Amino acid sequence: MEPLRQLAKDKLSGKRVYAVMSAKGGVGKSVISSLLALTIGNTTLIDLDIHTMAIPKLFGLEGKLHEVTKNGIEPFEVKTTKIVSLSGIVKDNYVILPGENQSSIMESLIAYSHIDSNTVLFDLSPGLGDEILVLERITDFTPIVVTTPSKISKRVVDYLIRYLRERGKEPKILVNLAYMDCDGKVVKPFGEYEGFGLPIDPNLEDYIGRIQDYEGIVKEKLKEFVQKL
């Protein structure tokens, strides 16, 4: 019997759950997860990438510890987004764990968090690993798969899409860095792609550490995407 898993299930019961994932690393999952959570509003964003813990870095929350109350781990609140990350437990310590411990940590993070929003969005680490299996055990989530238009990215991400379809889930596909908008003319430097394309915005880099202040073209496009969810 596994009390933690039961508690994690209960925490997500009746909520809209999205999982932002990709089989490929470095395609912009965490940036997109953050912007999606900010766009949807009143959302709990849970950082399941327990090794890199990029979400707090994007929001400027590095080194901050979660407050713990009788309700559990209290998320950091940024605008209407509530953020939970293992970095709020381990501070700036690195996390290195044998495989069998990783899923237990992810379950604990969900089970102990105080989740009071109707929407929960998970940012997953790259690959087909424990985090997908953990989520499958505890909730019926909607997968949002992030890729870039590069050939290698598309081929690698195809594993994940095939897996999800086999499991009866139809992923929403977001293509990051898909095109440039040059004064109304759309240029696709990496060629054609399938899925919902997001533009390249070099200004986004200036918002690392304060992503909550970004209101540029990528977020504008994500608003369209969110309406279709």
Add this chain to the structure above:
Amino acid sequence: MHEWSVADAVIRTVLNWADDKKIKVKKVVLGVPSFSFLDVEILKEAFDMMKKDSVLDEAELEVRFKDPKFKCKNCGKEFSLNDVKDQIDSVRSEFGEEYPMHFMPALAPSFIKCPYCGSHDIVLESQDMTIDEIQVEENGTVKTVSQG
């Protein structure tokens, strides 16, 4: 706070297990890793408050601390909690009472190094909380169910 989450989880798990069976749960034995340093009194208080009006109404909670054994996968040596006490103390002094392993015993390999070779590649036995036994009364007969 942690103790209340644990009590809640234990009750929900047993209720799920009991389903609609016509039983009364008399006792629940919970195995807990010793370095999670749960406050047993608070845990029992939380359990007693939350069990009301269910098949657990008369249930007693027994907590058994499991002293973990560690094995280093890098050098192969085995060691006990006592061998790494100074490391655990230093984590507690950095974070205070609500330190990471208190919440999540599975984080231990990240904070504990093998005292022989310094590797983090260590395995713990009995790191998870487990419901080890449930004593139930069914048709007037008391029996103990062991859980895997």
